[in-house]
Amino acid sequence: MVEVLNSTTRRWLKAYALEGRRPRRVMDERIPLARPSWTEGMRNAAIATLDSGQWVKGPHGRAFAQEFAEYCHVSYAAPCNSGSGALIAALRLLDIGIGDEVIVPSLTFIATATSVSMVGATPIFADVDSNYWCIDVEDVRKRITEKTKAVIGVHLFGQTYDPALIELCKKNGISLIEDAAQAHGACVLINGERRIAGSLGDIACFSFFPSKNMAVGGEGGMITTNDETIGGRMKSIINHGRNGALQSQEVGTNMRMSEVFAAIGRKQLEHLDQWLQIRRYAAEQYAAAIGSNPLISAPSSFPDSEHGWHQYCVKVEDSEHFIEYMSQKNIDARVFYSTPCHKHPVYATHPQYNETLSVTESICTQIVAVPIHHGLTNEERTRVASALKNYA
Numbered sequence: 001m002v003e004v005l006n007s008t009t010r011r012w013l014k015a016y017a018l019e020g021r022r023p024r025r026v027m028d029e030r031i032p033l034a035r036p037s038w039t040e041g042m043r044n045a046a047i048a049t050l051d052s053g054q055w056v057k058g059p060h061g062r063a064f065a066q067e068f069a070e071y072c073h074v075s076y077a078a079p080c081n082s083g084s085g086a087l088i089a090a091l092r093l094l095d096i097g098i099g100d101e102v103i104v105p106s107l108t109f110i111a112t113a114t115s116v117s118m119v120g121a122t123p124i125f126a127d128v129d130s131n132y133w134c135i136d137v138e139d140v141r142k143r144i145t146e147k148t149k150a151v152i153g154v155h156l157f158g159q160t161y162d163p164a165l166i167e168l169c170k171k172n173g174i175s176l177i178e179d180a181a182q183a184h185g186a187c188v189l190i191n192g193e194r195r196i197a198g199s200l201g202d203i204a205c206f207s208f209f210p211s212k213n214m215a216v217g218g219e220g221g222m223i224t225t226n227d228e229t230i231g232g233r234m235k236s237i238i239n240h241g242r243n244g245a246l247q248s249q250e251v252g253t254n255m256r257m258s259e260v261f262a263a264i265g266r267k268q269l270e271h272l273d274q275w276l277q278i279r280r281y282a283a284e285q286y287a288a289a290i291g292s293n294p295l296i297s298a299p300s301s302f303p304d305s306e307h308g309w310h311q312y313c314v315k316v317e318d319s320e321h322f323i324e325y326m327s328q329k330n331i332d333a334r335v336f337y338s339t340p341c342h343k344h345p346v347y348a349t350h351p352q353y354n355e356t357l358s359v360t361e362s363i364c365t366q367i368v369a370v371p372i373h374h375g376l377t378n379e380e381r382t383r384v385a386s387a388l389k390n391y392a
């Protein structure tokens with residue numbers, strides 16, 4: 001765990017605070033749950049790319065793919081149009097469709113489940129673990145049938161899923177799709193090796209939605225894999241299934257990322273490790289502030305993992321009261337995800353619509369995110385910590 005911010009990160013924070021921001025009376029301003037980072041370097045990269053006239057299919061997309069693959073320690077990466085697009089592409093790459101079942105956690109953003117429905121397969125909803133809130137491996141085991149083609153594990157809020165999921169999928173000959181939309185840079189030790197999100201499944205899917213740990217200045221996503229066959233098809237499926245001779249080899253569509261977004265994404269990636277340090281530093285500050293306050297539980301980190309802290313979610317008995325309390329302190333807070341996926345109207349005719357997933361349903365209205373993003377100033381972090389400490 002990071003105890004203190006290193007000097008590079010301190011310098012970055014100082015520069016960021018000086019750059020492009022109007023002077024603020026921090027104590028008076030509302031602290032938002034997310035604030036996208038935008039620097040002169042990113043602005044220059046965007047403008048230069050527009051000036052170049054090459055707006056699609058260019059050098060930035062290729063370089064972003066390579067740099068992101070290197071960051072995740074994988075052999076292949078393909079930038080695409082969103083995290084949802086990445087999930088749909090991943091399912092297609094695994095030839096999953098009508099008649100197939102894919103096990104997903106119910107406590108996640110709805111796209112994890114609807115991506116399965118979008119390819120004509122059936123999502124099977126599993127419960128989550130009561131300590132770390134990621135998919136419960138034992139519950140997954142019970143839900144495997146001969147129709148199960150894959151599991152989508154979600155690194156919820158930036159916490160990597162239990163590596164036992166990897167073993168379970170291998171043993172049962174089913175694919176593992178990593179929903180890493182919230183986990184850029186999160187990692188976990190497996191057999192003594194530090195493994196980073198993006199390399200913890202057969203295919204991984206990232207989102208660059210503006211609130212994520214890194215972004216691209218709009219909608220965007222990334223698919224990563226170490227599998228040679230999948231890697232070979234990846235760029236094609238997001239480009240109409242075409243090969244170099246412009247012959248469509250399989251059903252695909254346009255899910256490409258624009259050059260401007262790739263250029264911004266490359267600049268953001270350069271900052272990712274510093275930003276993670278800031279998020280991890282804030283998480284330590286918040287945990288210390290919560291201490292043994294009986295009204296709030298700090299989130300737990302899986303042993304031997306480095307959390308990505310996309311969200312810092314506390315557990316409280318009365319979330320409405322807590323959100324109102326934070327609001328009075330001018331701090332945004334929000335429940336994630338109050339409706340489990342299988343209870344959304346879109347799944348009203350799903351066989352599991354009326355099923356009770358006990359852990360999911362007992363915690364879904366109690367998990368509340370407070371601001372932890374890397375754009376927080378020291379004063380803002382201190383204000384959040386002090387609000388957590390004094391909650392009564």
Ligand SMILES: Cc1ncc(COP(=O)(O)O)c(C=O)c1O
Pocket residue numbers: 082083084085108109111112154179181182206207208209220221
């Ligand atoms: C866990 C999870 N999966 C998938 C997605 C979808 O990503 P996008 O919004 O880029 O389509 C998100 C985005 O919020 C997410 O949090």
